[in-house]
Amino acid sequence: MRRAAQMVPYYSRLFAERGWDPQQAEKYWPKWPVLSQQMLQERRDELVAKDVEKSNLRLGASGGSTGHNKTFYHGREYGQSKAAAVTHSDTIAGWKPGHRIALLWGAPPRVLSTVRPLSPPPPLRSLRKNQRLYNSYDMSEARKGEYHLKLSRYRPDIIIAYAGAVFEMARFLKSNRLCPDYPSKSIISSAETLSEPMRLQIDEVFGKPIFNRYGSWEVGLMGFECEAHTGLHMAFTHNLIEVVNPGSLEPIWDQQGDILVTTLGEPDCPLIRYQIGDVGIMTRRLCSCGRNSLRLREVSGREMDFISTPGGGRIHGAFGLSAFYGIEKVRQFQVVQRKLDRIDVRLVLAAALSKDEEARIRSVFRERLGPDVAFQIRIVDRIDPLPSGKRAFLVSELQ
C-alpha cells in the first residue's frame, strides 16, 4: 500500500487530493476507495508504478461475462505469484509432479502486446507441464466423442476444466452410456460458476472428487476448495479477498456482499480493492481440514448470472439446471432474458420431449419466475459459446 501511494500515479494523486500521508498508507485502509471495472479501463495506464518499464509488462485481455473486452497489465512478478498459488491448490486437489493433466479449456488469454515473451510458447509449456489441451470452445457432439477417445487413451490423472465444459462432457458421456475411466485423481473446475446440480452430474459420471476454484484473468486465483469441499479457501499468498456491504463498503460475514480483490503478488501494477463484479459470502468459521484461512462459502455468480424480474427481484440463473436435471434428451440449454418480463429457453434436443418432460420444465420455470414473466421454449440446432469462449447458461439482453 505504501508502494502504491508513492509510486503508482493513480494512487499518489488520490493521496495528495485527500492529504493522506503515503508513509502511513495502511492507516487509511478502511477509507481506501474501491476500484471499479470502469476505473480500471479508464485509468489503466495510471495504475502502473512509475519505476516500471512498460516493456516489462504484459497487456492481457478478457471478454468477461458481458462479452465486452477488458484490458489490464500484468507485471514482472505476477506470473510467479500466480503459479505458486495455483501449484499450492493443485497439490491439495491431488496433483503431484509428473501427473498427466487434461485441460478442457478455452485458448489462453490473448496477450495483446509483448515486447519480450515472459514464458515459453504454449506448446513447449504444455510439454514441460505434461498437459494436453482439449479446446472447450469447440464442443459439438462429434468433438465430444473425439475427446472421449483421446482422453481414454491419454488417461489423465487430473482434469482441469471450465465448469460448463466438464458438465457438458458429463452430460454427453451419460446420454451415450459411456463410462470414463479417467481421470485417476480429481477434477478441478474453474472459470464459471459450478452449481450444485452441475456438480452432482459431473460426480455421477466421473466419480472422482471435484475441486471448485475461483479466479479471473485480471487477478488470477482467488479461492480454491480443499478436501472438505465446504467453500473456497482464500488464495491468500496471491490475492486478498474482502466481501463488503455494497453501500457502506464495511466488511460483512456470513451474508452476501460485493467481492473486492487486492493483488498481493503484483507490485508493478497493483489493484487495490478492485470490485470484480461478483458477489459472495465470506466466513470466518474454521474449515474442518485445519487450514485456517478465511473462506468464501459461496460465490453466487457474476452480475450476469442473474435474471431480473419486473418486481425488482433477482433470480440466480443456475435454477435452469434443476429444470433439466435427469432429462437426457436435453443436450444443451440456454436461458435468454430478452426483456424484463420475457425469457426464452433455448434447447438443443437429442429427441423430442415427452409431454411430461415438457410439463416438468415448464413448471420449474413458472414456479421460479413467478406470474409476471412470460417464457417460451425454443428448440434450436446449436448454442454457440460467447465471444469469450465461455458457455453461458444465462444470457441477458437487458441493458
Ligand SMILES: [Zn+2]
Ligand atoms: Zn478446508
